[in-house]
Amino acid sequence: MKTTLTLSALCGVFLIASSAHAQQEPAPQVQTQAQSQAKPEEREDLKAVMRQVRKFSAAVQSFRDFYGAYPGDLADAGTRLPSCPGVNGAGCNAPASSAGDGIAGDPFFASSLQKSVPQQVSVPAFSANDESILFWTHLLLADLIDGVSYAGLHAQSPVSFGTTHPATADGSGAGFIVGYMNNATLPTHISGGKQPLSGHYAFAVSADVLAGGEMNLAGKQAFSPQDAAYMDKKLDDGKPHTGFVIGFGSPLCFDGNKNAYAPDTQTRECGVAFRIE
Numbered sequence: 001m002k003t004t005l006t007l008s009a010l011c012g013v014f015l016i017a018s019s020a021h022a023q024q025e026p027a028p029q030v031q032t033q034a035q036s037q038a039k040p041e042e043r044e045d046l047k048a049v050m051r052q053v054r055k056f057s058a059a060v061q062s063f064r065d066f067y068g069a070y071p072g073d074l075a076d077a078g079t080r081l082p083s084c085p086g087v088n089g090a091g092c093n094a095p096a097s098s099a100g101d102g103i104a105g106d107p108f109f110a111s112s113l114q115k116s117v118p119q120q121v122s123v124p125a126f127s128a129n130d131e132s133i134l135f136w137t138h139l140l141l142a143d144l145i146d147g148v149s150y151a152g153l154h155a156q157s158p159v160s161f162g163t164t165h166p167a168t169a170d171g172s173g174a175g176f177i178v179g180y181m182n183n184a185t186l187p188t189h190i191s192g193g194k195q196p197l198s199g200h201y202a203f204a205v206s207a208d209v210l211a212g213g214e215m216n217l218a219g220k221q222a223f224s225p226q227d228a229a230y231m232d233k234k235l236d237d238g239k240p241h242t243g244f245v246i247g248f249g250s251p252l253c254f255d256g257n258k259n260a261y262a263p264d265t266q267t268r269e270c271g272v273a274f275r276i277e
Contacts, residue, residue: 046230048169049204052147053235056176056202057276059144064277070200071142072135072178075099081141084153091123091153092141098128103180104200105132110184114209117177121164123155133164135178161207168204174222175210176202179273186273190216190248192258193241201246201273209271218250219267225253228270229261235274244275 063071067080074080075096078089085091093099101107106116106129116129125134137152139145147166151157161167161175168174181197206213208220215221223231225247232238232245240247240254240261247253247261253270255262261270 043227043230045170046227047234050231050235052166052169052176053202053274053276055145056139056274059139059142060200060277062144063139063142066142069100070102070104070135070277071138072104072131072133073099073101074138077134077138077141081138083141083150086124092134092138093124094131094134095125095127098131103128103131103182104135104178105129105180107180107182108184109179110181110186110197113179113187113190113215114177114203114205114212116179117159117210119159119212121152121155121157121159123153132178133159136165159210161210165210168222172222174204174206176204177210178276179203186246186248190214190271191241191246192254193246195242195246197246197273197275199275200277202276204272204274206268206271215248215271216250218252218269221249221253221268221271223270223272224268225261225263225265225270228253228272231272232261240270246273246275247271248273 060071067074073094075094077092078084081092106112109116117132118129121133122130125131133152136148140148149163151163157164159165165175165177179201181199181201183196183198185193185196204222205215206220206222208217209215213220228247229238232240232247236243236245247270249270252262252265254260
């Protein structure tokens with residue numbers, strides 16, 4: 001016997017089937033605000049700064065492997081590096097009084113800090129402080145870094161980021177100076193740390209600091225506490241006074257006990273020192 005379904009009956013069957021299929025499909029998941037904020041924001045600008053630091057560290061190691069000395073401290077640089085001015089390239093040489101001592105710059109940088117960085121280029125280098133400029137120039141001449149110019153070989157050139165010293169890649173106007181730590185702690189006016197530091201560090205500082213401003217001047221440092229904490233966590237332990245990434249700056253860089261980066265401060269209160277050898 002042939003069964004004939006009316007149009008209304010067919011529609012009823014279709015609706016029942018569609019309802020059953022809809023019940024089988026999982027409900028779309030809606031991401032809550034808490035879930036969306038759980039993953040830290042990735043900062044490409046700060047990642048670029050961290051890549052710079054890694055490049056500096058690799059460049060110093062390559063320079064030492066090839067030349068047997070630290071950049072800036074190479075005694076016979078004029079005869080070993082290209083494009084050095086003066087008789088026998090003397091314009092590239094470290095001062096005779098400190099050349100080859102295994103230290104680029106002031107051996108007591110921990111106490112002198114940015115004041116040991118000359119405000120203009122001396123050719124030939126006059127003191128150990130001048131090695132802090134030659135450090136970057138030697139790496140440039142050895143084709144191990146970019147971001148600086150030959151201004152480090154021109155007498156009386158003013159120091160600045162992007163010429164004698166590399167600027168930070170985040171475009172903030174900050175940059176790097178090199179400092180040697182002789183198993184010393186940073187002064188208490190810029191840091192609460194008690195960990196002795198040794199070796200060469202790339203100190204990320206603001207242009208105000210490079211020009212002679214204090215390294216604890218409020219609102220005039222290279223990074224906000226959140227930015228400093230981001231890089232410290234990515235590269236090290238996330239703590240400002242331990243490991244090989246060290247925070248310093250104004251009191252507003254840290255929490256009340258100076259044991260952590262200030263969680264809510266948005267202004268530029270922190271510099272960061274990265275150990276590069």
